[in-house]
Amino acid sequence: MEVREKLAILADAAKYDASCASSGSKKTRADSLIGSTEGMGICHSYTPDGRCVSLLKILLTNYCIYDCQYCVNRVSSDTPRARFTVDEVVSLTMEFYKRNYIEGLFLSSGIIQNSDYTMEQMILVAKRLRTDQRYGGYIHLKTIPNASQALIEEAGQWADRLSVNIELPTEGDLVRLAPEKKKPQIVSAMSGIREKIDETKQEEKAGFKPPRFAPAGQSTQMIVGATETPDIDVLKTASDLYSGQKLRRVYYSAYSPIPHADARLPGQSPPLIREHRLYQADWLMRFYGFDAEEIVTEHDCNLSLEIDPKLAWALANRHFFPVDVNRASYEELLRIPGIGVRNVKRILTLRKHRNLRSTDLRKLRVAWNRTKAFVLTADHHPGVRDLDRLNLKTKVATKDKQLLLFDAAGSALSGEV
């Protein structure tokens, strides 16, 4: 089979991996000739699905001995199969990289023979890139479930980022759809990586120069919408992973109508708005000091699809408002709908010099329509009565709602959200 055909099959098979980040490795590896990592990743292109193309995202092979029901590569699917040689992946990565098409390599794989054999093949790709080609660009390796700890440690030497897929939000979901993957094994693989990362950091702090180990940390991916598990459980799992495993990112992948998907899985088009809301909520947990449990305010334990989770929280916690932008603390300012982290910092700087007025906030381009009911400024005092109005939700969310309706009409034609 020609490389072109393999590329078509093995890139197609990799497109359900949501991770695209190429950031986090602050220094380029010493002695590299081609390639650099300088902290911030670059998106080199965008496909019409609105997602960025940053890494050459491929599988080493899509043959797989496992039978995970949500996965297009599972053994019982009759999808076309291919397998790259190690040299082919090395050469594709270098040729694409030298033309500035990509920021690096994201390599995953179906499991052939057994977990360790597959992991060894992936490590070989990374090792050849680093040693033979003296490649200094980004490498993300997806570790293979049940691969030995020794192999994971070797992978971390060559890769910038490692990831272990948590796959589904709860253990019950795993039992149902991926009975061969066990939550304890997944968690222990993550812990192994975390411990090694911690160890490396401690040695660096103590003044040693330990060999590199996954300097861009670890991430994971979870498929949402394949089971009925509500958002609150999705977010709790994510929150545990952020605090317990110190993950850099949790990716949410809305279940796509993949070819040959099983009737056990809901077959509609992917719930993109839900995925979007989950990312917003994830952001609130990581940068705004929200807890998983307070973000979800709906009775069915899901995030509202109509309004963003921060606004939903504000509407459910009106006693917290209005917040005086000229006096409130950093944490309080972060809770105001329509104001982001950067603007909160700007507000703190500005107000040292003078009292802020509504025009200042507008110039900072806060989402004034959402914000105005919840803030006090030097010249703006929304009555408490405003906050108590039952129709406040429609007032602050009007624009969003119209947009949604408009989108719905458009998306009927294009599938776009």
Added chain:
Amino acid sequence: MERFVSIETYEQWRTEARRLLGAGIAPSDVHFSTLDEQPTLFADTESVSKTARANVTVPKSFLEIAQTVACHQSPVRWELLYRTLWRLTHNEPALLQMVTDDDVHELHQMKKAVTRDVHKMKAFVRFRRVASALEETYVAWHRPDHRIVSLAAPFFARRFKAMNWSIFTPIESVVWDQQTLRYGAGVPASEVSDEDSLESLWKTYYASIFNPARVKVAMMKREMPVRHWQTLPEASIIQDLLDDAPQRVADMIERNEGFADTATKFLPPQPDLDSLASAVNCCEACDLHQFATQAVFGEGPRDAKIVLVGEQPGDREDIAGKPFVGPAGELLDRAFAELEIGRDEVYITNVVKHFKFTQRGKRRLHKKPNSREIYACRPWLEAELAAIQPHTLVCLGATPAQALIGRDFRITASRGVVQATEWCQRTIATWHPAAILRMPDAARKEQMFQEFVGDLAKANAQ
């Protein structure tokens, strides 16, 4: 009196600004011009005394902003910078923090535009390989919005250290020879038009990584503005991808295999062996029930110490409705006889409960069940194991071993090894009797039989 100053670069602006500041000339009295504009008739740079240079201190952040904003194409950039400098040095030292001030706001907007343009240049430059007999070089043509080549070039030098490359833009260019960066004049796009054969491989990747089930064109255009598409090889197939997307999604849904419940919904409410055995004949979790004579459930005492699990019933079992009554069963009985195990002491069952075969004339040839069928049938086996809770679990052949011990189990590598699984603390796998029967080499056949007997003895121990 109004003064006219012509400025091209940041360094010139800095020199002039110092002179003007030293001479105490207010921003409203200066008119800055650039070559891009009409040359002014009364350009007069001499009127400011060269000696009167101001020694002023401004925040470092201002110099950083100024260097970036200097690359902006806007004709008002020089006077905006000078006005800000003037205000910074005339009683407004904290001016830069006042981000809502009109001048500061505009400066930040311009800085943001330049920074974004640099970022997009790092992203969208596409090199083409040009190889001659002597050397290979990589050439790109890119159209930035601002004069940013000198801001972006060091990045490319770090990243593509060991390559010879050139980047051309309409008004500037830069060449890297693995030692130094050399800047030059602009080059029209027509002069850099070589094809690179690798571009079609790149387009293959781009088309394959696109998920037609989610289309977000506005998002793509926001991040990858259409004005850059001209120099992006992959952009030429965007329209085709969009045109094909609805059809591709329809195909994806069309090819949906549909099926596949597990047997869970056919399980009886009471999970005892008798109820299970009578319920199994109603199972339609996979298609095998349509062709088989009947389901063949496990057989043996409910308190059996040992459970043996085979693959699936064969031709004879299918007709008799009992497991292991054909040739494989006879071989199993021979092994039991050697070990003095009574057949009625053990519980014998299969992973798949219906016979799978292909018809060859009058014969029905055994066919290996696929993973979908194994998956569908699994709840029956799980219910049997839960009801019996055996002391030892014996997998006969690879199919039950892979279903119960692990997907990557190899009978040749781990036969006869006792290990704990979630089904049973003592789980062991050995040959399937049929595999021994099929072995053509007589000596090997005898050896396999002895191994089989040895493994069963191990299972029977304790």
